[in-house]
Amino acid sequence: MGVTGTGKSSFIADCIGKPVDDQMIGHGLRSRKLHTNAPLILAYSTPGTGRVAVYTLKYNDHTVRLIDTPGFDDTSLSDTDVLTAVAQCFHETYSVDIKLSGIIYIHRISDPRMTGNALKNLEMFKKMCGEESLECVVLATTMWDSVAQRLGNAREEELVSEPLFWGSMKLLGSMVERLSGDKGTEARHNSAMNIVQKIVLKKKKIVLDIQREMVDDHKPLAETSAGQELDKGLREAKLKHQKELKSIQDSMKKADAKTRSLLEDHEKHYQEKLTRLDKDQEILNMSIAEMYKQKEEQLREIIQMKKDQEHQAQQLEARIKRRESELESQYHNQKQAFEKERSEMKASTKAQQEKILQQDANMAKKLQKLENEHAQELRELRAQAQMSQLNNAPASGSAGGALGSFILPMVMVAMIAGGMGGLGGLGS
Template sequence: MEGDSDRVGMILVMGVTGVGKSFFINKLAEGTVIEGEKLRSETQRPQIVTAVLGDDSGFDTEVAIVDTPGFDDTYRSDEDILAELSEFLSAQYVWGEFDLKGIIYLHRITDPRMTGSAYRYFQMFQRLCGEHTFKNIVLVTTMWDQLTNRMVGVARDQELRNDFWSMMEEQGSQITQFDGSHDQAESIVLQLLGKQPITLQLQHELVDRGLPLDQTSAGQPLAASLEARLREATIDTERLNDSTAEGRTQQG
């Protein structure tokens, strides 16, 4: 899908449950999403929040920020969450309402190590995006204010960079620390808005190639445990287009 200068740029905020996605978005548009307590997720479905940001030129920029449900949730399976996210991403790709400009991936610096579930999600995240999008991704560590010893955080940050994030950084991803401020959240988003629109690997596979979810790069590792509706899931592009045309006709 070609970008259109008249369309609003869209940024996805992703990460496992409890990394601070809703907190980050509320720093851009205060009070727009409910923040969960501890590691419980309050985001059950992808939620679009519109924010107006300022830039160095003095002009305001409108952006659509997407708060995505976190994987590794206590109450919902990863398969269920991936299916929901896939449906949202496919619909946005077909409708073409927004230009996807990039993704902000959050990781808690308070975690003493990269857990197995977090690593599996990070691998799925990479496959969902595709290497061609890495230049449009910012990898962000959060919750620095909750550390009692900042040097411990610095050591963990270096381990993430060396052992897990180096390949993405080499291919253009940026790495930064989030200090919890509005200004830094805005700066990260504006950095991505200046990039060319991207199509995620998952969007290409589901919509352009018509693959079922369990045959996509992101879905294959979960295929053994996919529920029946996921095994049969395909994106009905024609139905999405018909729904969009009908909606526009009614508005006219």
């Protein structure tokens, strides 16, 4: 236990030897998220958003369960949410005869002083434990690497000597220990386990005052010592905010428009604070039965939400399957159509190719025939020309011979131009 940011979840990580889920450890100005996928044995949720988680480790022959609680003075939870979550956990475990061996209260040695909130929460912690349980409480300091050794020693001495701080608890048997060593090292693990060992070796079981009051005496949380301490703080805060709100409202009556606008924002802020305090008091005054009833209602809502999500997921899956079937059918039909078109195109192309080849063959035959006929005609023409030359040749080189030499070329021209008929005409 301890206020937010002291290193409770980190301490558990040091003990179990591996990091607790990152969502469980705070790394900034805001407090750690309270949702985790880390292995849980138990989880107790408040009517708000608090959660208590339990981790298990082996120590020699012992099974040790470390209970991680949300911190008091949390930025996202009220102290009422935190106390209610812790009270529910302690009530349930004690109701089935599971008792605590001890409590480790963690404090940052780097804090320069005990603030009002820290003192208030420490006092509520004492009321929750009761004097008889304090001998099984370890008051552990963390973050020694953030301060000089001399300064840290002085702060530790102040804590254990001042009765309002840890002085009275130490006198009643509470143990004071330091968590030292660098994070993730064997030295840090050994230091953390040394603190656990202090409790294990006592071999004691304790009943906290808040457990005895709620289970044995059947008191509502508001009537327990811790609840009364918290309720006192709520009432004081409520009176303070009511006075501040009235002062703002009185100032608004006299203010100009611009100032009134600013005051309205402050008025809204304090009204929200008062509404939250009313809600905290309402939660605090619930009986444990009402807490369980509300918890069961929340669980039913979560279960119903999960069922609705599963139903929506099933509907979505069914729509996806139908669409997949439609797409598969469309693809199959289109594929068949394309394959048919391709086959027909191939067949048409093949027929066209065969037709073209046939036409080409026919044309080749015609061309061959034409070439043969032309060659035949040329042969016949040459043969006739030779015969004509022989028949008209002169006996000697007279003028007749000269005329014959002139006529023969003309005859050849006439034969080429007009065929054999032209030649006949020339001869006659």
